[in-house]
Amino acid sequence: MATLQLKNITKQFGDTKVIKGIDLDVNDREFVVFVGPSGCGKSTLMRMIAGLESASDGDILINGQRMNEVGPADRGLAMVFQSYALYPHMTVEGNMGFSMRLAGVPKEERRAKVLEAAKILQLEPLLDRKPKALSGGQRQRVAIGRAIVRNPSIFLFDEPLSNLDAALRVQMRIELARLHEELDATMIYVTHDQIEAMTMADKIVVLHDGVVEQVGSPMALYHHPRNRFVAGFIGSPKMNFFSVEQHSISSDGVTVRLPGGRPCTIPVAGEQLARDEALELGIRPEHLQLDENGPLSGQIKVLERLGGQTSLYVQMGELLITIMADGDVAYRVNDTVQFGFAAERAHLFDAQGVALESLSQHPLASLTRQDNRAATEPAAPGGQV
Amino acid sequence: MNRTRASGRTVGGLRTLSLQAPAVTLLLLWMIVPLGMTIWFSFQRYNLLMPDMTGFAGLENYEYLLTDPALWSAMGTTLLLVGWVLVITVVGGTLLAVLFQQDFAGRGIARVLAISPFFVMPTVSALVWKNMMMHPSNGVLAWLAQSLGLPALDWFSSLPLTSIIIIVSWQWLPFALLILLTAMQSLDEDQVEAARMDGAGPLAIFFFITLPHLKRAISVVIMIEMIFLLTIFAEIFVTTSGGPGLATTNLAYLIYIQALLDFDVGMASAGGVIAIILANIVAIFLVRMVAKNLED
């Protein structure tokens, strides 16, 4: 049983506020990912949870107990560093057993525990090696092993995969997900890579400029981004945005005039919308379809054939729109294409960049890997079912 | 992301202060006490041989010193010594650094041989040069001159300051070489190759790539050497004892004569103050440069 609560956490370095008041609940056995562009404060937030950095204000509660003044080793946490931070002068076994050595655990017991963790991570043949003699992936596993040995209530991962090559990253991603199942522990994971967030998280916390933009399950964030920032950050390739004119508002949604003049009704709630408020339509590349009768058109500027899929970069007025199309499309550069989209796939943002609420929930938006997901998170649009 | 703070548990720098206290206190004492005493003595009538003569002297010591031709001769000697050694070591060191940066057979060993004199204690180098190298009848240089049919030279009586300059340069040339060679190794080889692609020859590369790259290292060498060279002592002490006459008496040696041979504390202190002022003029520039370096 391990929960974490952050209450109005702030952090200031000199005069610059890097964390501007964050509230967050992490539930037992949840895999929570902090994601955001570099400089958003995600690492600082994690370091405050770890106790390596003190919070300027607010409370950090682990299992309901205030931890602000407790030292990093006594919070019941373990951390895997971005650089792995292995002790270069100790063997793998020495690295993994260091915390127990400091705590005065007898040698045999230490060894037993290290072996147990090594087994989970397939590190047994490497126990006598020094970190220098290990590959990147092996070092990574030792760092995780060092955390496992401490039997923490919460694991912290600070961009652990960023120093690995692409293939290994995919492999470690799967291994971490497996580990989460196996250890049944609460994990907090920091990354700038939204793919890692999407693939591993029960709950994603999108951070930007020291504030939480949105908290929710990967599918909730994907299908119901709360604002333009989250919409643009989650999903790859990036969502397309273009300005549209307001036409009318009804109970079926907001009708807008697309570039090119055709009207389209997006099923979102528009009651509070001011008349003539500028709107932006967002639509993901994978939700745009080539269609001879589609309302939009443009000229293909670049065409990337990936085999199974083809990315089309289409000039539409001033904008370059990305379309993910079928691998077999026969178009060539400079062809003009017509395309459209299903209205319920589109997102509408008001002048402040806030998404207008969808009239219907996407069926997958409330899906998580665990059933005991937070239903109390007020920030998540998925919470209103 | 700001990560410069190592820990969240700094208690207002108190720990920092207590950990630094021993070093800071000792250095503070080391600086202030003798400095203060030197300045104090320099305004006193104080000669260990004349215990009755005491009291405030005002600017008497300075007046006497500044009108003493020995001081000006010593200043001149100091400047000549520093200047010539700097020119020889910096120019020579730069050229040697370029040479020893080239790849040739046994480069590693040749480098080690060339920097060796820097590690030789000053009394040894001075005596080896004075006796085995520069001795007018039995020295290697005299033998070389004779073999070439030239008259043997009595180095220390006919060219005393030149001899000292040669010895000191021999000690400090390796220092310049060592520093500049290290600096040279951080020169980006891609830059040189890019220049070569742009059509630069070896000379152009030296003047437009290498020399600008070494600029900072060269100025560091100049300043550090200046600080040490201003107070060259042992080399003079064991070879010429400042002579003949005052030919090789520099400021440091003059102060030594006044303090430990004439026991004139007041006068020696006034000389010390002058030496400190001279060194500080150099030091300000050096400290400023290191400070700038701390920021990158």
Next chain:
Amino acid sequence: MTTHRNSAPAHTRSLPIRQLVLTLLGWSIALIIFFPILWMVLTGFKTETAAIADPSFIFSPTLESYQAVQARSGYARFALNSVAIAFGSTLLALLIAIPSAYAMAFLPTKRTKGTLLWMLSTKMLPPVGVLVPIYLIFRDVGLLDTRTGLIIIYTLMNLPIVVWMLYTFFKDMPKDILEAGRMDGASTLQEVFFLLLPLTLPGIASTGLLSVILSWNEAFWSLNLTSSKAAPLTAYIASFSSPEGLFWAKLSAASTMAIAPILILGWMTQKQMVRGLTFGAVK
């Protein structure tokens, strides 16, 4: 960290003449610079008569000068003084400097940079400027011609460089590792002993060696503050400067013994020395 590249571009290998000229030039200059040392070493193995004869590389080597140096002047005593003073002052300097450098590197405050620079500036004080007061203080408290006196002076003399070098080595140590140790439950003391010291040992060692080298070769204070009892080798060698009689072989033998250990240490640590000697301005 600087990357070490092989500075030989591939295409120069095709020029054997250039290679030959460079090799000849490089080696002749290196040998000319090294010659006085080489000559001194050779002379130490000659008889006094051979030493002042016409220069020659061919002679029958003898150890008589080495034996004479020890028998006549008690070389060992001076060597022992040098060892005691150099290592004593180095140990003391390290002991004082390590906490200070630790604080500067890992618990920096706004004043840290200023403190570092100030320490550096104390190094700029010319020794002759403070010779008189130091001499008088030493005379009054009985430190003249004692090892303790020189140890104190050399400790203070080298302290700024030692702090500075340790600081740069500590700063190079990845902070993550110390933080990982903290997460693992290490106290500050454990952090220092289990992680910082073992990991920065090479840096501490080269700092120590530089301090030993500088103390060993220091000649201003040793000449002025010691006479017979505590005189280290620098002062002992200086005693050969007396004009009566030429004892070149003995001078050479004594000098060879005096510089050999330091020369070897210097060869071993030249890279790190640059860092210390230039206060990190050249790496």
